[in-house]
Structures are given as C-alpha cells and as structure tokens.
Amino acid sequence: MAVLHKEFTEFNKKIRLSESRREMLKASRKDIKRKIRKWFKDNKPTELQPKFHGQGSFEMFTGINPIPMKDDDGNTLLKFDLDFGIYFIEKEEEDNKQTVETWHNWVYQSVEDHTSKKPVRKTTCIRVIYSDGHHIDLPIYYKHDDIIELAHKSKGWIESDPKEFYEWFNNIKNAQLERIVRYFKAWKNYKEINNSNLKFPSGFELTILAANNYVEDDNDDKAFRETVRKIDTELNKPNGFKCLRPTTPKGEDVFYNYTISRKNNFLSTLKSLLNDLERAKDDKNFKKASEILRNNHFGDRFPLGADKDEEEKSNNLGKSLGAASITPKPYGY
Ligand SMILES: [Mg+2]
Incomplete structure (x- = not known):
C-alpha cells in the first residue's frame, strides 16, 4: 500500500498560485479598475x-497555475x-x-479597447481577455437596502453575494481543504484539456462539493480519496445529483x-478517479502508484514516486508524517 502524501503535497507546491503570479x-486587476473608473x-x-x-478563488487562496497552452502562433498561454x-x-x-442590458453595455464599453482582443459578453459578466491567456471576469452588482443583486443576462436581477460565499469557505477551511480544492481544480484542468467533450463542474462548484464532503486525514492522499468517495456516494444517491449553494441565494441547486x-x-x-485512487493505494510501489494518477488524472505536474516499495520506506514514514502534521500552514500562505 503506497502512501502518496509526499507526492500530493509536492504536487500542491507546483499547482498553487505563486506569490509572484498573484502580484x-x-x-x-488594478489596471482594469483604473480604466473602468x-x-x-x-x-x-x-x-x-x-x-x-x-471575489472567487483569489479571495479563498484556492487558485491554481493553469497547465500552459499554445496558441496558433506557438505562444504560451496561461489561462x-x-x-x-x-x-x-x-x-x-x-x-x-x-436594465441588466444597460449595465452590461456600459461595462463592455468601458473595457472595449483595454486589450487587443475584444471582450466577451457572458451571461453573468463581461470577460476581458489578455494576450498572455489570462482573463478577468467582471460581474456587475447593484446594491440597495443591503440587498445585492447580480446582473444576469437570462434571469434578470438575481440576489447574490459573492463576499458571503468566500467568507463562508474561509471560515470553515483549513490548509488541507485548500489543498484538496486545488487537487480537484488541477484534475479538472488536466481532464478538460485532454478531452474537449468534458465540461466539468466549475471551480466554484467543485469548491462546494469538496467543502461539504471533506474528510480530514493526516495524509493528503487519503483525505482526497475519501473526499472523492463521499462526493461520489452523495451524487449517486436517488435525486442526489445536486450542489446546493451555501450562501445567498442559499439552497439554490447550482x-x-x-x-x-x-x-x-x-x-x-x-x-474512474476514485477507482484509480484505490488502485494507487493498493500498489505498493510508489512509482507505479504515482503513474496511475499522473497518466490518468493529473498529468506530469504530479511527481513521480520513487521506484521502491512501501515496506522499505515505512521506517521513515512516521517521522515525515509527524513533521507534516505539526506544521499547519497559516491562512493564505
Ligand atoms: Mg471566472
């Protein structure tokens, strides 16, 4: 039985949004604010x-580095x-x-020439796309009498509170749950790139699923596997395929x-993720176990384990796990 805690936490270091990227x-963001103002x-x-x-993952510290893509001219895009x-x-x-339309038009006009690409009119935001691949989504809110409403192009004005959502998550999370959300997002990133027919739940939806079904464990591989198992069990119950928004509009099935x-x-x-996490656990060779996850779910950002069996390593294991569990990462590390 291969414990891949070390590989998972190394994977986290690779996918976690770095401080320089964040800056x-x-x-x-500051630049576009100036422009719109x-x-x-x-x-x-x-x-x-x-x-x-x-709002969004940036405020929850669950953002990841996307897998680099190439555009038609061979330039690297980081989405x-x-x-x-x-x-x-x-x-x-x-x-x-x-009207919703009016606000969308005004915001669109304010950023129309901000980058060389035309902004995209989405249902819930105006999207500004940059030549290096990143984009900024600009949802529009109207606040009156402590009620915040989102300008939604097909539903009209709908009550919404993005701040309430990230505060909800930040209140219940710990460093491991942050990492688990990143593992889910990195999985989504890899699977969608390799199969354009797949349209996974959004990062927001995966965050709700992970938070509601989070199983804590000293080891990240087990915590992730058991969280996946719980999500799988819940979603496969009769009428269980839902994802309820925990904050305004609370209870909405997203x-x-x-x-x-x-x-x-x-x-x-x-x-298939759950089955492979099981197979990886049951394989006693670290390299083979890690390959199952690299090849089928995460790509080569997931580190290759050492080509040795679990038994040889078991003496050091207690030590390294102990070290990992007494260093809780501070908020927003
Ligand atoms: Mg977005």
Missing part, C-alpha cells in the same frame, strides 16, 4: 460611479481566471437601477442546468 494578477467618470454622472471588490466584481451602490432616495450528458460524463470521470 501580477493583482496589478492586472475613468470611463465612468468621463461618461456618467456622480451617482453612477462604480466600486470594486475581489488564469480572475473574478472582479463591479458594484453600483444606491444611495438613499435614489434609484439608479438600470447543477440545475446540467444536461444529462454533462452529468453522466462527470459521474463516470469521478468514478
């Missing part, structure tokens, strides 16, 4: 000036995904709520619009 993305200042009255708030909320806050005795094929593809890929 780069922050600078990009200026456009609204030049084109709209004082009561229609935006505020900004970060970092950043979410940056734009808020319009209603003052007393004022009603500046425009899987509501999944097609049957998207659902079945995800369930079967999840099952």
Whole structure:
C-alpha cells in the first residue's frame, strides 16, 4: 500500500498560485479598475460611479497555475481566471437601477479597447481577455437596502453575494481543504484539456462539493480519496445529483442546468478517479502508484514516486508524517 502524501503535497507546491503570479494578477486587476473608473467618470454622472471588490478563488487562496497552452502562433498561454466584481451602490432616495442590458453595455464599453482582443459578453459578466491567456471576469452588482443583486443576462436581477460565499469557505477551511480544492481544480484542468467533450463542474462548484464532503486525514492522499468517495456516494444517491449553494441565494441547486450528458460524463470521470485512487493505494510501489494518477488524472505536474516499495520506506514514514502534521500552514500562505 503506497502512501502518496509526499507526492500530493509536492504536487500542491507546483499547482498553487505563486506569490509572484498573484502580484501580477493583482496589478492586472488594478489596471482594469483604473480604466473602468475613468470611463465612468468621463461618461456618467456622480451617482453612477462604480466600486470594486475581489471575489472567487483569489479571495479563498484556492487558485491554481493553469497547465500552459499554445496558441496558433506557438505562444504560451496561461489561462488564469480572475473574478472582479463591479458594484453600483444606491444611495438613499435614489434609484439608479438600470436594465441588466444597460449595465452590461456600459461595462463592455468601458473595457472595449483595454486589450487587443475584444471582450466577451457572458451571461453573468463581461470577460476581458489578455494576450498572455489570462482573463478577468467582471460581474456587475447593484446594491440597495443591503440587498445585492447580480446582473444576469437570462434571469434578470438575481440576489447574490459573492463576499458571503468566500467568507463562508474561509471560515470553515483549513490548509488541507485548500489543498484538496486545488487537487480537484488541477484534475479538472488536466481532464478538460485532454478531452474537449468534458465540461466539468466549475471551480466554484467543485469548491462546494469538496467543502461539504471533506474528510480530514493526516495524509493528503487519503483525505482526497475519501473526499472523492463521499462526493461520489452523495451524487449517486436517488435525486442526489445536486450542489446546493451555501450562501445567498442559499439552497439554490447550482447543477440545475446540467444536461444529462454533462452529468453522466462527470459521474463516470469521478468514478474512474476514485477507482484509480484505490488502485494507487493498493500498489505498493510508489512509482507505479504515482503513474496511475499522473497518466490518468493529473498529468506530469504530479511527481513521480520513487521506484521502491512501501515496506522499505515505512521506517521513515512516521517521522515525515509527524513533521507534516505539526506544521499547519497559516491562512493564505
Ligand atoms: Mg471566472
């Protein structure tokens, strides 16, 4: 039985969003904020000036380095995904709520020439795409009487609170749960690149599934495997294929619009992940065990284990595990 805790934590170091990347993305965010501010200042009255708030994985420290891709000219693309909320806050005795369409158009115009690519009009945001591959999603919110609503192009104004969500996660998480969310995201990244027919749950949805089904263990391989098992069990119960939003709009099933094929593809890929995590555990050779996960689920960012059997290593194991478990990583390390 090969314990791959060491390999998993090395994998985490490779996929975790590095501090320098974080700074780069922050600078990009600051830059677009300046751009949008200026456009609204030049084109709209004082009561229609935006505020900004970060959201998503960036605020939960669960972001990962994407697997590098090549564009048609052979340039390397790093498809970092950043979410940056734009808020319009209603003052007393004022009603500046425009149609969803109007806000989307204004934000679109404000960033239209920000990069060489045209922004993309998405259902819940305007997406600005950069030539190095990263993009910034700009969802638009209107706040009145302590209610925050998202400008949703097909549903209209819907209640939403992204800050509440990342605070929910940050309150319940520990360093291991952060790592487990990263393992899920790295798995999604690898599987989707290698099979364009697969459309996995979003990072947001995987975060909810991981948090709700998290099984703690001293070893990351076991914690991840048992979390996968619990998700698999839950989703396969009769009427169990759902993912309930834990914060406003609380209880909404975020899987509501999944097609049957998207659902079945995800369930079967999840099952194969679980089976391979089992096979890796049962293989006593570290190299062979790690290869199962490298070849089928994570790619070569997952480290190759040593070509030796578990027994030879068991004496050192206690020591290294002990060391790992007494160094809880601080928030946002
Ligand atoms: Mg996004």
